[in-house]
Amino acid sequence: MSIEIALRSARVRYGALEALHGVDLPVPAATVTVLLGRNGSGRTTVLRALAGTVPLSAGRVVWRGADVTRLPAHRRARRGLCFVPDRRALYATLTVAENLALSAPGRDPAPALDAYPELRPLLARPAGTLSGGEQRMLALSRALLAPARVVLVDEPALGMSPVVAARTHRLLRGLCDRYGAAVVVAEQRPPAGLPGGSPVHELRRGTLSFSGELAEFTSRAARERRPPSGRASGREG
Template sequence: MSVEIALRAARVRYGPLEALHGIDLPVPPATVTVLLGRNGSGRTTVLRALAGTVPLSGGRVLWRGDDVTRLHAHRRARRGLCFVPDRRAVYATLTVAENLELGAPGRNFAPALDAYPELRPLLPRRAGTLSGGEQRMLALSRALLTPARVVLVDEPALGMSPAVAARTYRLLCDLCDRGAAVVVAEQRPPAGLPPGTLAHELRRGALSFSGEPAEFTYRRRSSGRA
């Protein structure tokens, strides 16, 4: 299996608390990788470690074989990494149009409005006044407008209606079709994942399962944890 980006024996500490305990996580290109787990399991920290927004206390981050452990987040972004966090993912004091312009090469943000036409009548509004689902659509538009090689999204469908959530996952799958490595963090496997999707469950900062989403769901049901 070819690898786009990976964590190798990665450890992350928040003060005296170790949040990741030596995780190995390969992320292949042109594939959706789903990080599963409850709040506090470490899935958000994995995304932040890949993005460079939290430093490792041990281990490495490799990107196409290059050690980028000490590469700052903005440098990783310039290399083609797009990170959409679950909170503070938009510039609240800027309008929707201004947010889109920041992420649009040549200020052409038509693809974002084609993907999320709900944003069109909101263009003059400040992003901080939008609902949670509307802010999520705006934040995800960055990934659609930026030609990224790695796309990291924490809870993509947070606050969205089921129909918009399903559309969002189709859009993320489209990015995979263009060759991007897409990593999402969710509490449980979302519907509509494409064939070849990889799932990893985290518990207390360690990987407890790696395999296909269907296998993960079957194991949970068999153990009575569904």
């Protein structure tokens, strides 16, 4: 499995606070990599470090063997990186149609509207008036309309119904299958519908606490939730 992009011993500081403590994160090509963690764990900072929207205080970002640590975000985007943040991912005062046009100038918006037909009757609406789930659909259209080599998505299913969330994860997996994209999704819990062999990394307080496969992670989580053997059932005999 070839590595498309990676963090190497990455540290990020926000003032006096160090948000990442020497994180090593390989992102394989043509694969969905899942980055798990609670709010404040460092998930978003990892995506921003890969995208170049926050600088590293130490460590490197390596993309296909080249050190791109000092490459600014707009140049990473030109090289084929798409970052969909969890907030401020839209132009709120522009219509849905205008946001789609800006996502991929000169391209037919049909692929995004086919993926999310819920957006069709909303084309004339300002993006800021949409529900949370509708805004996430519109934000994700950027990745669907202009397929990239690296796609980073912060909480893709935020505000979506379970059915639409499952469809969203299938669409992201489709970017790997059709275009060979390396996709990273940051979530609070494991998404449904991904292969058991999908790589998973869990962050706690800016440090990786688990790296392995999705099936391994879910099995471990199930064991941790299971009551200890010999525990009283609560009924007296």
